Amino acid sequence: MAKRGRKPSRERKGYFYEKEEEALIEYLNTTDAQRKNELFNTILQPALTKMVESIIRRYKLYTPDELYEDTFNDTMSFLLSKIEHFNPNSGYKAYSYCGTICKNYLILKINKYDKNLKRNDRYEDMREELENNMKYSYGDSEDSNQILGGLIE
Secondary structure: OOOOOOOOOOOOOOOOOHHHHHHHHHHHHOOOHHHHHHHHHHHHHHHHHHHHHHHHHHOOOOOOOOOHHHHHHHHHHHHHHHHHHOOHHHOOOHHHHHHHHHHHHHHHHHHHHHHHHHHOOOHHHHHHHHHHHHHHHHOOOHHHHHHHHHHHO
């Protein structure tokens, strides 16, 4: 009797395995620019692209005032500038190093955005708060409307 179900695939369908790990180590160790471009374009770029996309979407690390493409390109650029610091002899995998770099950068970027947003309140929000405070201090009489009209306008 034959076994039922789907046959297991021999090739793994992830995006960062031994092949990509070895390509990254070779990329870091080689000095030939043509070989570096070949390694990056054929093996590393698809893997790193998938990694950055997955991290942004999985952890919902979007910057509110920025387009997804800008966030992706900025993170990819930062990763490529920091990838030279990876030490293959440290005992860590390149996948975890790159993922940590991306995730920490995106968290830092969101924290800077939030800090800047708190520091620079919007003018409209401050005006509404001022109007509400003035109404409470003067009441809702006609005199307060005349005073408020003079102050706000």
